[in-house]
Amino acid sequence: MINREIIRIKIVQLTYAYYQNGNKNIDSAEKELFFSLSKAYDLYNYLLSLIVELTHESRRHLEVAQAKAKREGTEAPSQKFAYNKFAMQLEENKMLNEFMETQKKSWNSEPEFIKKLFVQITESQIYQEYLTSEDDSYDADRELWRKIYRTLIQNNETLDSILEEQSLYWNDDKEIVDTFVIKTIKRFEEKNKSKQELLPEYDSEEDRDYARKLFRATIMNADEYQRFMGEASRNWDFNRLAYMDVVIMQIAIAEIMTFPSIPISVTINEFVEIAKLYSTPRSSGYINGMLDAIARHLIQTGRLMKSIDEPKKKY
Structure with missing residues (x-):
């Protein structure tokens, strides 16, 4: 479930x-x-x-x-x-x-x-x-x-x-x-x-592992992921952002970097939707653009071995 x-x-x-x-x-x-x-x-x-x-x-x-x-x-x-x-x-x-x-x-x-x-x-x-x-x-x-x-x-x-x-x-x-x-x-x-079987707590052990890996990657690689944000936007200013935006993008980058089988566009779309619920009215559009720019930058610099599909604009 x-x-x-x-x-x-x-x-x-x-x-x-x-x-x-x-x-x-x-x-x-x-x-x-x-x-x-x-x-x-x-x-x-x-x-x-x-x-x-x-x-x-x-x-x-x-x-x-x-x-x-x-x-x-x-x-x-x-x-x-x-x-x-x-x-x-x-x-x-x-x-x-x-x-x-x-x-x-x-x-x-x-x-x-x-x-x-x-x-x-x-x-x-x-x-x-x-x-x-x-x-x-x-x-x-x-x-x-x-x-x-x-x-x-x-x-x-x-x-x-x-x-x-x-x-x-x-x-x-x-x-x-x-x-x-x-x-x-x-x-x-x-x-x-x-x-009659009800839905199990987890569909598979894979989902439990996904939760553990994503959370730990987010916390343990925080400095690196925030550096990626800075490289993708030279005008980056943490003081001008809602702190929740930083957290959402940090987790999204962790998913992009840690799970090769999840398409980049899927990750971006999922976290854009979360931003609509938990951050400011303008956050979803900003996060959509920033994550796309970060992913492209990581691919161009050889630090990410994924291809990127155009994310669907949901903001």
Whole structure:
């Protein structure tokens, strides 16, 4: 699940913190990096468990409604949502249950939020259409939760506030993690039952090594990389730049120099996008031009054995 987009963002955050922190211990900083990455995986599981908790809430409401219908002799309420086939499969998922058993956090601490979100779901057109539909298939049940997640959970300010209060590490993670939750919902298959695999923390050991190498190269070769910046721009003035710009370019150069298989244009584009999120409004255009100039200078001087493609302008 933890992909290179998340890794790059975390390294920008941790490198910036490393220089702002008076105690510059690279081993401690590296441990903090991997702890921060692990928290993103925690969030992934926590958000999946939200679907389970909302299902439990629906059953509580169902029990009350059933008792009322029996008492008043009215039609029994629908059980369709409370026993949604996809939600029941997720509820029984071995990987999710094993993970959540190790966690101190649960949605039991947020009863008011769960109640409010459940009401929002039941009042939505998506829910009403689902209840009235004659399609009782597993695919329809799974699609319902994909729609609910995208419309009522993915962009939910109350949820964002709750997550921010629960962990400072989750401030910048949710937008990316949401995409993995939706991907997971779409990947579920009824035949896999409780053994359906969730996304692993890392797709491969290669990504973990990438994080370690990129972070260490950034810190240990800082003077050299900043010299490259100076050579590419004789008018270079660190005092006129946002410090975050320097950090972002330093990490980008580390990736360009350390990973031969990653095209230069990919690296530039990825860090230009990060600059849009973390630096000044003008930074992305400046960083795009500077990294392109630095890469060309390193190739011309024989210090970089890569070819350069024209980077796509995204600023």
